[in-house]
Amino acid sequence: MEKAVHLSTKNGPKVPGEPTKTGTSMVDTAASAVQSFAPINQIHQHLCAFHFYAYDMTRQVEAHHFCGHINEDMRQCLIYDGPDANARLIGLEYIVTEKLFMTLPDDEKKLWHTHEWEVKGGFLFMPGVPEAIQRQDLEKVAKTYGKVYHFWQVDLGHQLPIGLPNIMMAVTRDGQLYPEMIKETEKQFGVSMDKERESRAYMKGPDHGIHPLANGGGKGLTLEVREVDIKPVESVPRVFV
Amino acid sequence: MASSDKIPVACPASSGDGKEPMGDPTKTTTTILDKGTAMMQSMKPIRQMSVHVCSFACYSHDPGRHMEVHIYGHRVNQDFLQCAVYDSNSSKAHLIGIEYIVSEKLFESLSPEEQKLWHSHDYEIQIALLVTPRVPEVVAKPELKNLAKSYGKFWCTWQIDRGDRLPLGVPSLMVSPQDVNLGRIKPELVKKRDEEHGISTEALKPSRDGISGPEKKNLVADYWVRFRKGFALDVVETDMKRTAPFP
Numbered sequence: 001m002e003k004a005v006h007l008s009t010k011n012g013p014k015v016p017g018e019p020t021k022t023g024t025s026m027v028d029t030a031a032s033a034v035q036s037f038a039p040i041n042q043i044h045q046h047l048c049a050f051h052f053y054a055y056d057m058t059r060q061v062e063a064h065h066f067c068g069h070i071n072e073d074m075r076q077c078l079i080y081d082g083p084d085a086n087a088r089l090i091g092l093e094y095i096v097t098e099k100l101f102m103t104l105p106d107d108e109k110k111l112w113h114t115h116e117w118e119v120k121g122g123f124l125f126m127p128g129v130p131e132a133i134q135r136q137d138l139e140k141v142a143k144t145y146g147k148v149y150h151f152w153q154v155d156l157g158h159q160l161p162i163g164l165p166n167i168m169m170a171v172t173r174d175g176q177l178y179p180e181m182i183k184e185t186e187k188q189f190g191v192s193m194d195k196e197r198e199s200r201a202y203m204k205g206p207d208h209g210i211h212p213l214a215n216g217g218g219k220g221l222t223l224e225v226r227e228v229d230i231k232p233v234e235s236v237p238r239v240f241v
Numbered sequence: 242m243a244s245s246d247k248i249p250v251a252c253p254a255s256s257g258d259g260k261e262p263m264g265d266p267t268k269t270t271t272t273i274l275d276k277g278t279a280m281m282q283s284m285k286p287i288r289q290m291s292v293h294v295c296s297f298a299c300y301s302h303d304p305g306r307h308m309e310v311h312i313y314g315h316r317v318n319q320d321f322l323q324c325a326v327y328d329s330n331s332s333k334a335h336l337i338g339i340e341y342i343v344s345e346k347l348f349e350s351l352s353p354e355e356q357k358l359w360h361s362h363d364y365e366i367q368i369a370l371l372v373t374p375r376v377p378e379v380v381a382k383p384e385l386k387n388l389a390k391s392y393g394k395f396w397c398t399w400q401i402d403r404g405d406r407l408p409l410g411v412p413s414l415m416v417s418p419q420d421v422n423l424g425r426i427k428p429e430l431v432k433k434r435d436e437e438h439g440i441s442t443e444a445l446k447p448s449r450d451g452i453s454g455p456e457k458k459n460l461v462a463d464y465w466v467r468f469r470k471g472f473a474l475d476v477v478e479t480d481m482k483r484t485a486p487f488p
Contacts, residue, residue, distance in 0.1 A: 016347060017320025036293070036375065039327040039334035040313050043287050044279040056482040066287050072271060073264030074407075076336040078325050080286045087286040089315070089323035092339060092398060094408050100263050105250035107243050108409055111476070114488070128282040137274055149412055151339055151396055160321075161341045162355050164474065165396050165412045175485035215488035220481030223411055227470045228246055228302045230423070 015088070016159050042068035045137075046083065048189065049124040050177055051091075051148055051168040055220035060178060061155050062185055063148075063168075065093060073097040081154050083127060090161075091150035091168070098206040101145040101214075109213040110221065112145040113170045116205030122193035123171055123182070131196055135203075142203045145214060146170065167221045172210075243410035246302035246473035254407035262335065263406045289315040292322065292384065293330065295434065296371035297426045298395060301414035302471040304423040308402045309434050312340060319387075320344035328401045330374065338412070340395035345455040348392040348462070356461040358472065359392040360417040363454025369445035370418055370426055374438050378448040389452045392462055393417065411474045419466050 047065040052058075064087065067077035075095040080087035101112060118124040119142035126134045148168040152161035171177050186193060212218075249255040254263060292314040300306045311334065314324035322342040327334035343351075348359065365371045366389040373381040395415040399408035418426050431442055465471050481487060 015317050015321050016350075017318035017344065020316055020319050036330045037290070037313065038330055038332040039311065039336070040287060040290055040325070042332055042334075043284065044275040046282045046284055054481070055479050057484050057487060058482050064286070066284060069267045069271060069275065070262055070333075070335065071264040072267050074262060078287070078336070078339075083283070083285060085285045085289055089286070089325070089339060092325075092336060094336075094398075096407065097264070100254075100407060103253040103263065104407070104409075105243075105252045107250060108252075111243070111411070126278060126282065129278045130281075133274075133278060133281075137278070147408065149396070149398055151341070160343065160347065160351070161394065162351065167411075167476070169487075172488040173485065176483075176487065178484075210488070216478075216481070218488055220479040222477050222479050223474045224477050226244075226473050226475055228473050230302075230304060230465050230469045230471050 014159070043078070044068055046127055047077070047124060047141075048083070048127055048185065049118055049170065050181070051150065051170060052176070053150075054167040054169045054216055055222040057169075057176060059155050060181060061090075061150075062181070063091070067093075067095070073100050079148070079150070081152075088152060088154055090152040090154055091148060093146050093148040095141070095144050095146045097144055098208065101206075101211070102208070106213055109211060110217045110219075111167060112147045113215045114172065114205065114210045115144050115146055115170065116142050116210060117172050118170045120197065120200050120203050120205070121171065121174070122196035122200060123177065125189070125191055125193075125196065127189050131199060135200065138200070139203045142200075143206050145206075145211075164223050164225055167216075167223065169215060172215060244473055244475045245411050245413040246300075246471075247410070249405070249409040254409055255405055261406070286315075290325070292316060292324075293374065294371055294388075295330065295374055295438065296365050297418050297430065297434075298326075298397070298415040299418065299424060300397075300471070301416045301465060302473040304416055304419075304465055304471065306402065307418075307426050307430055308397075309430060310337070314340075314342065320347045326395065326397070335399055335401055337399040337401055338395060338397040338415070340393050342388065342391050342393045344387075345390050345392070345457070348455075348459065349457075353461050356459065357464045358414060359394045359462050360415075361454060361459070361462050362391050362393060362417060363389045363452075364420050364424075365418045367449050367452055367454070369442045369449050370431065372438070372440055372442070372445060374440070378445065382448075385449070386452055390455045392455075392459075411476055414472045414474070416463065416465060416471075419463055421466055424466065
């Protein structure tokens with residue numbers, strides 16, 4: 001297997017730029033005290049997992065999800081490349097129950113991936129939460145589907161989020177993820193995925209089984225950009241007065 | 242497949258009826274579990290967000306389509322912000338995308354191919370389309386001056402204005418309001434925003450006097466204004482490079 005390209009935020013490239021000037025940061029602190037951060041305050045959960053590029057399994061990243069419930073059937077998550085204050089915002093994920101996933105058109109289903117093996121294999125966990133409590137929620141997550149986009153290819157050492165978005169996928173069987181990457185994560189968070197796998201053996205995936213069209217339908221997926229014509233900018237007829 | 246500039250195949254999520262996303266209301270047990278575990282976790286990256294602005298965005302492939310956006314940003318340093326974008330500032334807000342904001346200095350270091358994907362912020366700030374809800378202008382001024390000289394790149398992952406009840410398709414590149422016909426935000430949208438937040442865009446304009454845009458006008462940003470071309474994304478099937486069988 002190829003060597004893991006696994007950048008932790010501690011060693012990764014710093015975002016270029018001057019340190020925040022005092023004037024600006026004072027504004028931000030005063031601002032946050034009075035503003036409504038309700039959407040951010042809905043984020044109640046931190047999940048750590050691994051994603052790889054939908055066209056390249058050899059490029060794998062540790063993905064820290066910060067999630068909130070839109071409702072019982074759906075969550076929305078911000079994805080960072082680490083758990084610390086200096087983490088980079090690299091993407092987002094939507095998580096839906098099987099019930100909602102099954103209403104999607106076939107073309108759409110391909111963009112979504114299953115969570116069953118990620119959860120049952122122990123690769124997805126909630127840092128800081130005792131395993132027995134984690135399982136109360138993760139047994140639900142095991143039955144869900146997710147749609148992930150990354151916008152910043154930190155694994156290529158990009159200092160800024162350049163380029164197009166990437167569809168990402170998640171682990172669906174043993175042997176896909178780099179052992180060194182997993183060991184590093186286990187060490188950093190004091191978890192044992194093998195041990196947790198035993199405790200999660202009781203969990204079930206989607207009731208109707210993993211949909212054959214999910215996970216790209218088994219194909220690689222990539223995004224390409226296309227120029228489109230904009231109707232003339234001054235398109236409204238002039239009104240003569 | 243579901244290109245960013247195409248209408249999705251008809252399905253319950255694309256019906257456009259009703260404003261609620263699909264799904265059952267959150268159970269009390271879920272909320273309690275959530276809140277309980279949240280207390281055990283440090284959410285450091287999220288705590289870094291300290292900027293909230295409200296403005297409008299347009300679709301790169303159809304700039305006449307406008308949307309109110311609420312941007313929650315983490316100012317990483319003087320030259321860079323990373324932001325989550327929502328469709329409102331309520332607890333029921335939908336996460337509709339991510340925007341990155343860079344200073345003029347960082348922007349000029351990007352290749353022209355990359356610059357095409359970015360938009361300027363000066364117009365929307367100068368005419369007070371971009372506002373800082375509940376923060377007095379005098380307090381917001383330094384940040385507004387900084388943002389007026391910046392460039393943004395915003396990928397929208399949920400076309401909520403079209404009535405999608407789930408995030409369908411692939412990301413859309415978004416562009417900013419501009420002082421040309423399609424880029425001037427529909428007055429009824431501005432009025433609705435103003436009423437909901439108890440502000441007046443008109444009344445705020447004078448306080449934006451003297452706020453200037455980038456030192457040098459970049460000719461590649463806001464690509465659609467000059468070249469009348471937008472950008473759409475398509476999904477393409479390809480071979481996946483693998484370490485093991487998939488799925």
